[in-house]
Amino acid sequence: MLIFEKVGMHNFSRVPEPCRFCLYWQTKGEFQTEASKSEIEKAKLNWLSSVEKVFGNCVELACLGSVSVGFMQYAPPQYFSRVGDYASGPPSSDAVFIACLYIVSKDQRGKGYGTLMLRTLLKELRERGFRAVETFARVDSANNPSGPLAFYLKNGFEVVSRKDDFPLVRFKL
Ligand SMILES: CC(C)(COP(=O)(O)OP(=O)(O)OC[C@H]1O[C@@H](n2cnc3c(N)ncnc32)[C@H](O)[C@@H]1OP(=O)(O)O)[C@@H](O)C(=O)NCCC(=O)NCCS
Secondary structure (H helix, E strand, O other): EEEEEOOOOOHHOOOOOOOOOOOOOOOOOOOOOOOOHHHHHHHHHHHHHHHHHOOOOOEEEEEEOOOEEEEEEOOOOHHHHHHHHOOOOOOOEEEEEEEEEOOOOOOOOOOHHHHHHHHHHHHHHHHHHOOOEEEOOOOOOOOOOOOOOHHHHHHHOOEOOOOOOOOOEEOOO
């Protein structure tokens, strides 16, 4: 059974690779990967700490026993510099932006876990009083931080802007 675990400073080490050492959404322009893992982790922890103070929980794991199989990262769009690089943006200021929804191991994909993660997140954000959720989904490919367009359309999202293969999709809570 999939168990959901909110991530804070105390359990950040449970975040799986590569997500733990990735600052894609916290940066913009050419994606730099030269920094050491410990420098990246420190920067990501600083980001988490500052967003948590204003927005609340913004990273969550889906676990099977002690193994973290799924990773979700979300917050209002102003906390993700990278959104400025997407032609179909910007995301709406009233929406929570899903930056990442990712199942790490190929063996665990296609079993319905991604759907369960998305539905759980939508329920939590509705209970927290938010009005809408948005993400950049990818046309005809799952190779995208939050997954493919088909996944979001199947879960009731609507395309609000499409300027390239990464349309902005929205779900009204
Ligand atoms: C995309 C992802 C979150 C979906 O989660 P999942 O548990 O595998 O998906 P589900 O089993 O819940 O599938 C639900 C629906 O999503 C859609 N879907 C899932 N994977 C898909 C894919 N690879 N391509 C197209 N549609 C897909 C389908 O409509 C599917 O419904 P179906 O099974 O009736 O066809 C997951 O597969 C994943 O993380 N993949 C890796 C993505 C990646 O490489 N990201 C880069 C990270 S930086």
